[in-house]
Amino acid sequence: MLSSAPHSSGFIHKQVLSDRKLQSETLRFTELSRVLQLLQDPLSSSLKERQIFILKKLVKRCQRGFLLRDLADIFKIVNLCAERVSDHPEYARVLCDLLQICGLPFLKEKSSDEMNYAAVVTDCVSQMGYLMRIPLPEVQHQICSSVIAFYSRDKHKPSFDGVCPTRADYRALMVERSAVAETLVMSLALMEEQLPVKLRLLQTLQILSRSSEVNCNLMLRAQAAQKICFHMSEGDPSGQLLFRSSEILWNLLENGSREEVTAQLSNGDCIASLKDTFLHLLLNGFRHYDRQLRNDLLVLLSLIAENPGAPLIESGFVKHLTLFATFPELKSHNPLVRNLKLSFNHEDFEMKKLLLNIIVVLSKDLAALQLFKEGRVMLALMLLIKPSSSAARSGRRSWTSIQQEELQLQALSTLSALAPVMLDDYMSCQSNTCLLLLLDWCLQDDSFSGRGHGFHGGGGGKKAQMRYCVRVLRSVTSAENEPLKQDLCDQGAVGQLLGVLRWFVGRPEDEDAVALEIQMDCQFVLSVLCEGDMHRKELFGSEGVEMLIQYLSLDAALVFSGLGHNKLLLSTVDCLWSCVVGCFVTEDAFVAARGVDLLLRLLQRSPRRMLTPLMAVLLELCENPQAVTHLLQWSGERDATAPQLLLHIWRTDEERMGVTREPHGEIADVQWPIVCRHQDPSSNSAAVRDVSENLRANIYCIFCKLGFEGLSGLSAEDHVTLSIIHRYLDFKVGEVVHEVSAELSDEGASPVLPDEAALKSILEVSKATAESVRSLQQSILGRRQQEELQEEQRLYREIRFTHKQREIAAEAWRNYVARTSNYSVLKAFRRLQEERSTGEHDAPSDGENTLSDQ
Missing domain, CATH: 1.25.10.10 (Leucine-rich Repeat Variant)
Structure with missing residues (x-):
């Protein structure tokens, strides 16, 4: 009994927790039903205080977040409060409190809740964006704050009573599916006179576009680049409007479609806004941040300038950029640069390089080239290119030696693009x-x-x-x-x-x-x-x-x-x-x-x-x-001669082009002796085009210089190939005549009798030439076969003679061994040798007697 006590105690504890959880779920469901019933009751309009009281009670109970299974009812309550805000401002505070809780991660009771309630979550986040239509700054501000908090990548601690918050990547996915980014961009038009809310909304868009390609594409679908750029130049003492707008544009460029962004910015109003902003930062900006932002705008302008439809010239922006690009190399009385002072720091150095880069991008536009000519851009580039600058000699403040060297290289790179289209200015300088x-x-x-x-x-x-x-x-x-x-x-x-x-x-x-x-x-x-x-x-x-x-x-x-x-x-x-x-x-x-x-x-x-x-x-x-x-x-490698090399290249090229040949290189088809597999005989001018597309015509011309006779060191295979090369021009003439005949036949035109006879005669001559060349090749191969046969017979004779000599040597050796090992054999050999010597001695005497007798 004692041993079972802990087990019984644990079971009782779990049962109590389960009962409490069941009571809590029943109570929450009852409360949500009562709140919805109370808000939807048409007779309860006079009970506004009671409604607000029960809504505050609901807010207090849900301070740690909403359950996924309660979201549908919660957002019904949120929408009902939103409908009453315009007539009863008291609901605004409760609505903001509910939206603030929506910024917390939604709570799941089971792992499958995220998948099961995905459509509900998407719809709820989307409804948060639609609530931006409520003309109350505090509500709009709270919506932006809730979206930022909900989308935040910060980790949240597990909640209570066995429920836990949804994952950060799940929340980000739900935000992307809800298209709330597009809705927020469309709500920018409602913030014309509300700068604080606009800044908060821009901050929200900045966070949503920071790393999400989906959100960026949704924002671009709502013309975000154009709408944001158009308001960049509006007054803002804090400077946040310009900063956040430029950051959003950069996010759209990096994560969205660059072509779509530049197309939206290639608008007259956007160009004017960029122009005003850039001039303000250049002439009045003195902070490090202002100079960086100015350079960022120049990069944006470089991308916009790649779009031929951008009205940069019509807005006068290119003229101003040309003026700044030639400063301080050229003197000018223009009010824009009369009091302009460069500090020659890193940001000014980067601005100078970006201005030179914009000149390269705009060099494809003829109207821009005229402005460059008027602005004496070529002269400014030549002053940058000089090895030593006059500013360094005069002692006034200028670029450092490292900066001067890089600007020199940048100017040379710019000149390589600009000089070919401005040759008159190039020569005059x-x-x-x-x-x-x-x-x-x-x-x-x-x-x-x-x-x-x-x-x-x-x-x-x-x-x-x-x-x-x-x-x-x-x-x-x-x-x-x-x-x-x-x-x-x-x-x-x-x-x-x-x-x-x-x-x-x-x-x-x-x-x-x-x-x-x-x-x-x-x-x-x-x-x-x-x-x-x-x-x-x-x-x-x-x-x-x-x-x-x-x-x-x-x-x-x-x-x-x-x-x-x-x-x-x-x-x-x-x-x-x-x-x-x-x-x-x-x-x-x-x-x-x-x-x-x-x-x-x-x-x-x-x-x-x-x-x-x-x-x-x-x-x-x-x-x-x-x-x-x-x-x-x-004489080259392996003692190859120039004719042998050329003939080898000819055969290799024919093999590559798919020319049909017999096993020993003879002509296989007398109708088309040199036509390759890739050449269509029925196409117009195929024979002529083939001459310019292969090496064989050049090889033929070289052999015409070397001659076709008296070339030493050629094998029979080389002679077979050389016979084709010798008649290359005749074969090409035959191909051309074939093409002419085929074209006349395709067009249904019949030549006059003399021309027809001439065509047939040429074709017959071409075919006869091919047959004669093939006969010559066969005779060459026949002679080679005869020579090989004679060479084979000569080799056999040499082999027989060698064998005979070996037999004689073997017999002599056997006789020698016999003489040295058998004395009787030696005596017989000695006697035979003496008889031979005696016979040789008597033969001259007989000859002498005969001569005396005569």
Whole structure:
């Protein structure tokens, strides 16, 4: 009996708790029913004091939160109170108290309650947003506070009597599903004259959009970006309106659709609001926070400027931005900058870079370019690019050396985008001279291989300046402006760029991605300058040829290293095409330096994609007789000759293109002897297009220079391929005639009799040519078979002779062994030997007697 006492006591305790819980649930259900009945009774309007009393009692009982299963009844009570607020303001306090409790996490009794009551929770949170229509500031303020508290990620301690609060991620999900963010954005229109409530509402939107993509998209659906930006410039002594508005816009950009945000901000009213806000912060802001906010607005403007429909120019904003971008490099009497003072701190430095970035973004707009021209943007950029500034020499306050270097790089980057579309201003500022001086300064400076500063200084020291300087030269020469190219050549750009390349060739230890980019850009500029101009090719001269030879001698391991040497090699081939080919002086120098041998070596080692430019350059060089001589004398890996290499490339290309051939390379289809699998014979101009898309036409032209006869070292397979190459042009003519006939047939047009006879004659000749080539190939293969048979017989004769000699040697050895081991055999051999010697001795005597008798 004693041992069972604790068990009985625990059972009684649990039973008591269960009874209490049941009584509590019954009491709560009874109270909610009584409150609803009392509020819904139409005859109880005179019992307002009693209603408020019982509502306060309900509030007092639910101080720790509402149960999920009671939410439907609770929000019926909340809505009934909201309906009475306009006529009876006494309900406002009770309504605020109920909404305050709604800010607490709802309570669940079982783990499944969250899923079971999800729809109810979503509907209740949504109704909280709809209550913003109540024109009472205290109610609206409390709704915002409750939404913030409910959405908060703070952890809440477990509640009482076995119930616990819902999880934070569950509450966030319910807020997203309720679309309360969209409702709150739409309620902004109700807060025009209520600044405190508006600030609280903006704070709520700021928290809801901080990390939720769903809330941001819901807010954008309600035009949040446009509505918030439109009110940014309104007066607010505390500064919270501007701060929270900008934070919301940033949240929408980061978590929502950037395109939708910029589209909403590309509105005339929004641009005007941004303009007023930016000017106010720039001219009147003195705090660190004001400068940061000003720079944030510039980033927003950069994104808006990417939208072609944004009315930045119409609002006059671009003109103001141009004025600020050229300050303090250019003097101006404009009132906006007359009293503007820069402190040259980090925020002002960032503003300067952002203004230069906006210029790059706006450079695609022709109207903006006109404003840049009027604002002398090009001159300001050239002043920033100069290695040493006049401000530093005069001693007045300016950018630090690190800031000056990064601004120099930023200006060069801006110039590379702006110069090609503002060539007149570029030339009037003598920019070519300035850039070439900067290039010379980079090479002469001892800190060339040091480390740079900032985003643009990744190349290290003056290498970053050289990188962007050469990039500007590349961008302006790409514009194909002849006066600009002539000015560059008159300034000595060809020799200076060769000097840059020579500097890099002599320092392989400095080879990195930036160095490769500089070298490729230099070669591109040289190609553009020298292409089609003999005098400039002569200026390129032997020094340039020597540079090309060094680049063509690159180790094959570097080409396939992945660092970018393959692109450098292609750039070198392009430079060879533009700066050497076509000028006898440079061609002779290139051939004399064994450049043709290097091209053939590259042909032997390079992948297929690099063969086309190499083959094209080699074909052009074949116009030079000395190059042809070097081609015929060349011997590569495995003693391969140039004709053998070209024939191997031809066969490889045919295999890649799917040309049908017999097992030994003979023509398989005399109707289409060289048509590839990817070529549609029925399509228009397929035969002509095929010439420009494969290597075989170039190989045919090279063999036309080398000749088809007297080529040594070719195998029978090579001769079979060579017979096809010899008739390549005839086969192409046949393809073209086939296409013409097919087009006439498709169009239903019949040629006149002479033309029809000519077409048939050409087709017959083409087919006969293919048959004759196939017969020639078969005879070549037959001769090879005969030669192989003769060679096989000769080998058999040699084998028989070898076996006979081995047998004779074996027999001699056996005789020798017998003589040394058997004395009788030795005596017989000795006697035979003596008889032979006696016979040989008597033979001359007989001869002498015969002669005497005669």
